[in-house]
Amino acid sequence: MQKEHKITLLGTGLIGTFYTMTLHQQRGRDRMHMVYSQDGKKAKEFAEEWGIPKWTTDMEQAVYDPETDVVVVGIPNDMHKKAVLMAAAAGKAVLCTKPLARTAAEAKEMLAAVAQAGVFSGYLEDLVYPPKTLKSLESVKNGALGQVLWVRSRETHAGPHSDWFWDKERAGGGAIIDMGCHCIEIIRNFIGKEIRPLEVMCWADTLVHPIDAEDHGIGLIRFQNGAMGQFEVSWAFRGGMDLRDEVSGTEGTLWIDHFLRTGFEMFTTVGQGGYVAEKAESDTGWLFPVGDEVHELGYTHMFVDMFNALDAGSNPMETFYDGYVVNAIIDACYRSAQTKKWEPLSLEFGDDGQKLEPEASHQVPEEDPHIIIKKERMPNGRTKLILKEKATGKIIQKIIDKD
Numbered sequence: 001m002q003k004e005h006k007i008t009l010l011g012t013g014l015i016g017t018f019y020t021m022t023l024h025q026q027r028g029r030d031r032m033h034m035v036y037s038q039d040g041k042k043a044k045e046f047a048e049e050w051g052i053p054k055w056t057t058d059m060e061q062a063v064y065d066p067e068t069d070v071v072v073v074g075i076p077n078d079m080h081k082k083a084v085l086m087a088a089a090a091g092k093a094v095l096c097t098k099p100l101a102r103t104a105a106e107a108k109e110m111l112a113a114v115a116q117a118g119v120f121s122g123y124l125e126d127l128v129y130p131p132k133t134l135k136s137l138e139s140v141k142n143g144a145l146g147q148v149l150w151v152r153s154r155e156t157h158a159g160p161h162s163d164w165f166w167d168k169e170r171a172g173g174g175a176i177i178d179m180g181c182h183c184i185e186i187i188r189n190f191i192g193k194e195i196r197p198l199e200v201m202c203w204a205d206t207l208v209h210p211i212d213a214e215d216h217g218i219g220l221i222r223f224q225n226g227a228m229g230q231f232e233v234s235w236a237f238r239g240g241m242d243l244r245d246e247v248s249g250t251e252g253t254l255w256i257d258h259f260l261r262t263g264f265e266m267f268t269t270v271g272q273g274g275y276v277a278e279k280a281e282s283d284t285g286w287l288f289p290v291g292d293e294v295h296e297l298g299y300t301h302m303f304v305d306m307f308n309a310l311d312a313g314s315n316p317m318e319t320f321y322d323g324y325v326v327n328a329i330i331d332a333c334y335r336s337a338q339t340k341k342w343e344p345l346s347l348e349f350g351d352d353g354q355k356l357e358p359e360a361s362h363q364v365p366e367e368d369p370h371i372i373i374k375k376e377r378m379p380n381g382r383t384k385l386i387l388k389e390k391a392t393g394k395i396i397q398k399i400i401d402k403d
């Protein structure tokens, strides 16, 4: 018999709406049963709109509701820790939106709370779950790209939709904590979560908006196997929301465009009658609509994974530990943006909770005396290898008739 979960939802803003749309708009069996907002009018209207039986302005009442078994956290970043600690104390499974926390120290407390309470937890990082990304990750895992060398992930739009995002203290930063968290987790998934990030270099600046936090950021993350992650975020990009990923490997390349230029483009002089897509700046002219937004942004597969893992007693693809690593990388990015230097990243423990051994440096397998620099099929049909002799460093070339 398949289980059904009754959920307490904290937050009735943008993400609360996307999460509820995902679970309620199709014929899903897991449903929001209780909703919390500090604004009573909003909570009541939200409950009525989505057919949610209970609403409250009291967070504790929402979390401890005796009829719900899962708490979904969709409130501002400065409230995540309080909400997760409360859910753990109530003995409930807890799913928390991104970023897990404002800092790795906060994330660590949250991780400890769910571990101590023995409750299921999941990190709601939707952007590793779009169908295109899941398919790409599978191809990468099957070796289609060879060894992944460089992953570039970009999220840019004209700036967030609510006051608290712009408040450095409440959000824990600016565009980097808000959107870099997505990019970093996409990068980790493609490079391999078992590969440790070692150090970061980051530029962050406030170029446009009158705020204390950064509205732009570019970061480089160097991993233990030599692979490089690169993220680019902006809160001042014009033209909608640009979500793109690129993966380069020794045997292949992947380009993913999630939102603009996906192959669905429409021109209209009169508009199409309302909402186009998240952060769309116009509803006339050339538009980039999105078919089923919650599906294409990964929310559908994300919740399926979360609830399947909860029922099976296994880990979901995205755990609180992943959220902690993302926070640790972001902490190092903010340090680097200040010092303008590569900043080391120290993860205090592994995903088994054990202290990590000191990082070993990047190793090259030694079984061959040569390293292949380049292999190319020439017009005469022969294959040319450009090789580096490992012992001497000398670069040579070799022609081979057949591969």
Ligand SMILES: NC(=O)c1ccc[n+]([C@@H]2O[C@H](COP(=O)([O-])OP(=O)(O)OC[C@H]3O[C@@H](n4cnc5c(N)ncnc54)[C@H](O)[C@@H]3O)[C@@H](O)[C@H]2O)c1
Pocket: 011, 012, 013, 014, 015, 016, 037, 038, 039, 074, 075, 076, 077, 079, 097, 098, 099, 124, 125, 126, 161, 162, 163, 164, 178
């Ligand atoms: N793709 C994603 O995964 C994604 C997208 C958007 C937002 N988020 C995350 O979701 C969370 C909420 O973002 P949002 O876009 O829904 O914001 P929002 O401003 O649209 O909604 C915030 C909600 O929290 C409530 N709230 C505000 N201040 C509060 C407080 N002090 N105490 C309790 N509740 C409070 C508001 O009433 C509202 O219901 C953030 O952590 C954000 O990073 C994730």
